[in-house]
Amino acid sequence: MFLLHPPVVREATLFSSLPARYRDARRTDWSDANQGGRAIDSFLEGPVVDDAGNLYVSDIPNGRIFRIDAAGAWELVAEWDGEPNGMKFLGQHELLVTDYRNGLMRVDTRTGSVRPHLGRRNTESFKGVNDLTLDTRGNVYFTDQGQTGLHDPTGRVYRLTPEGRLDLLLHNVPSPNGIVLSPDERFLFVAVTRGNCVWRMPLQADGNVSKTGQFFTSHGPSGPDGLAMDQSGRLLVANPGLAYVWVLNHRAEPVEVIRGPAGHSLTNLAFGGADRKTLYITDSTAGAILSIGRLVNDTLPFAKMTGPVDSMTTCHILSARIALARGDRDLWQRRLLELEELGGQMPSPRAVCSAWLERARVATLDGALDAAAQALRAAEQHGAWEALDDAGYGNEVDIPAVARWRLDIARGQHRTASVALAGAIAVAVAQQRHWRLLKLRLLHAMALDGAAQADTALDTLTDALRLASHEGLVRSFLDEGPALVVLLQRWQQARGAASQAHGVAPGFVPGLLARMGAGATAAAPPPTTPDAGPDALTxxxxxxxxxxxxxxxxxxxxxxxxxxxxxxxxxxxxxxxxxxxxxxxxxxxxxxxxxxxx
CATH class of the missing domain: 1.10.10.10 (Winged helix-like DNA-binding domain superfamily/Winged helix DNA-binding domain)
Known part of the structure; x- marks a missing residue:
């Protein structure tokens, strides 16, 4: 598979393990058939979360259902002579369970009582039902896997309607396993374990399927197992043989890979937590539950792709900066890769350019100036953006000129940057581009300060503060990072007491410095302290x-x-x-x- 961008790789961590009191390694019919006759104490599957945030998992060989609370404490809910696998809630307290031995079963989570729901099809036993999903109309889609595979491609996919009608949708699947619907319920995805792939089938208005195709191809000794869909419409695929969870975009390209411990078996997954954005993963052979948080695109709706390109670009850049401010550089990178990908699809050179300009900004703030210059060169390959000044674009995000001046300042080329910025400020004033003017004046103040024009730098910074303080415009200051902090601290020392006389809202600069992680003043310690002088620590x-x-x-x-x-x-x-x-x-x-x- 050719990928334009490598996926972000993240590590899942241990949430909770099956307590010793529930472990009793022994051979069972299921382990003889599926685990090479090994004595095992459990094989966890079927994760599902209730409205109270409790996680439920099945234990196939021992016929058990467990409940795990938010603190990771385990409780046995039900136990019977069966082999339970996939589970979904029918109501607040009732689980519908695929039981390899008995068909579809219902479990009351309050009492632990178990009763049949559907044991056979037209008096014919199932091969061995595996997993299920429900739509908003009450239809149940489930897979009937048995021991099928490439040698016997007769696995089935069914739909059970609320009226009790059982429809056979597919009968030629080599080992159908996990199953999930797209968010709009127009497509059904089925993991084909022995074929090492995921199938995708459109659901027609009359309930039939057509044009079933292969959506994703994996590799390794054991193919896709459990499936889940996140709120952005990305498909998550548990891959036991690799100890991976693939996170796939709409083109089946892996955008994230979640890894478990090497040699373990990640079989199924479900979203839970307070906001349903924590991913829980069954590490089946270890009898453990892994988790990873903040996987889901939690700051931008999927509908962002339908808006104007400039709005989409701005949303992605601002979202990336929020992620970076939280310390999540992986999510920051993901946002930029998404923006670059969308820009290539549309196509929109502005979107692609903005992604590279944000990389240049952060590299400059990090002091990685060679990387910043490289990112800026990449940005400049995507259109003559300077003309966009006339169109009013770039108030919220950078254009190449702004990135170039920021880099010049970081390189010590203060006078060059100062001259160029003075000209850009005159244009912005004439065009009444107030937000752009704020960004330019901040950079100009930094350039003047570096050029040893301290008083003029403070005057320019005063103009910027006057423009920003009464409207509460703080982001442009935050975007310039620590390089601006020292200048703001000097301004507060020199002019803070008379800020109102300078037209700056009282308290704005101290509040701004607090948000930038610095004190309101840069006062040095008393002369008697060991580190007094210009090199004193704040x-x-x-x-x-x-x-x-x-x-x-x-x-x-x-x-x-x-x-x-x-x-x-x-x-x-x-x-x-x-x-x-x-x-x-x-x-x-x-x-x-x-x-x-x-």
Whole structure:
């Protein structure tokens, strides 16, 4: 398979394991047929979540249903002489279960009582039902797998209507397994385990299927098993033989891969948690449940693809920045890959360019200037964007010129950037482009400050603050990251007491600095402290060093200080420069030597 972009790879973590009191390794008919005659204590499957947030799983060889609460505590709900697999809720307290031995069964989760729902088809036993899904009209779709495979492609897919009519939809599937509907219920997806693929079939208005095709092809010793659909319409495929969960876009391209422990068997999956956005995965042979959070596209609806291209671009960029501010660089990258992909489909050079400009911005703030220049060159290959200034685009996101000036400032080419920005500001004033003007004035203030024109830099920053403070416009400041913090701190020291006289809303700058993870002033410690002078650590930098000495990593520090990981990295760069340290270990050692640690 050729992929334009590699998928994001994430690791699932252990949520809970089957307690020892429920483990008794032994041979069963099911393990003899499906696990090579090994003695096993469980084989977990069929995850489903109730309205209270409890997770239910089946244990096939031992005929058991368990309930697992949010804290990971296990409770036996039901046990009978069966081989339960897939499960779905029919009502608040009743599960419909595919039982390999007995057909479809109903389980009351309050009492543990079990009763038949559908045991046979026209007096003929099923091969061995496996999994099921329900639509909004009450139809039940289920797979009848048995021991079918490429040697015996006679597995079946059924639909059971609310009236009790059983429709045979497919009868030629080599090992039908997991089954799920698309969000609009127009397509049915079936995992074909022995064929190592997933089939997709349109559902016609009269209930029949047609034009069934192969949607996704996997590889490895054991093919796709359980399926799930996220709120964005992405298909999730549990692949036991690889210990993977594939997350597929509408073109069946893997955009994310969730990995379990090597050699384990990830068989099925379901969404749960308070917002139904935590993914639970059965690690069947280990008798464990894995989980991973924040997988789902939780900031943009799937409908974003239908809006105007500029709105779509802006939404993706802002969503990416929110993810980055939360410290989730994987999600930030995912947003940009989505935008680039959508831009290529439309096609929209602006969308593709914006994705690369955001990469250039973050690389510049990270100090990775070569990477920033490379990203900027990639952006410039997608159209003559400077003309878009006349169209009013780029208020919310960067254009190449803005990215170029930001990079010039980071490279120390302050005078060059200052001259260019002064001309751009004159154009923005003439066009009354107020939001663009704010971004340009911030960059201009930074360029002037770097060119040793400190007073003029503060004047320019005052103009920007006057423009922003009364409307509460803070994002443009946040977008420039730590490089702007020192200048804002100097402004607060020099002019903060008279901010109202300067036309700046009182409290705006201290509040802004707090959101940027810095104190309202950059006052140095008293001269008697060991690190007094221009290289003194700020109070926030001392906080970072203190946490560093306790062994905290960047993400933990960011969470405790309520800032982004990017801000923590910037603090660490400044701390290392001030202390003359070459590593995190040296930072702590020097800080301790100077008496900076409690």
């Amino acid at each position: 109070l926030r930098e001392r906080d970072v060093v203190q946490m560093l000495s306790h062994g905290h990593r960047n993400r933990a520090i960011a969470e405790k200080l309520f800032v982004s990981e990017l801000t923590v990295k910037s603090h660490l760069r400044r701390i290392s420069a001030k202390l003359g340290a070459q590593s995190r270990t040296e930072v702590v050692a020097i800080a301790r030597q100077r008496g900076l640690l409690d």
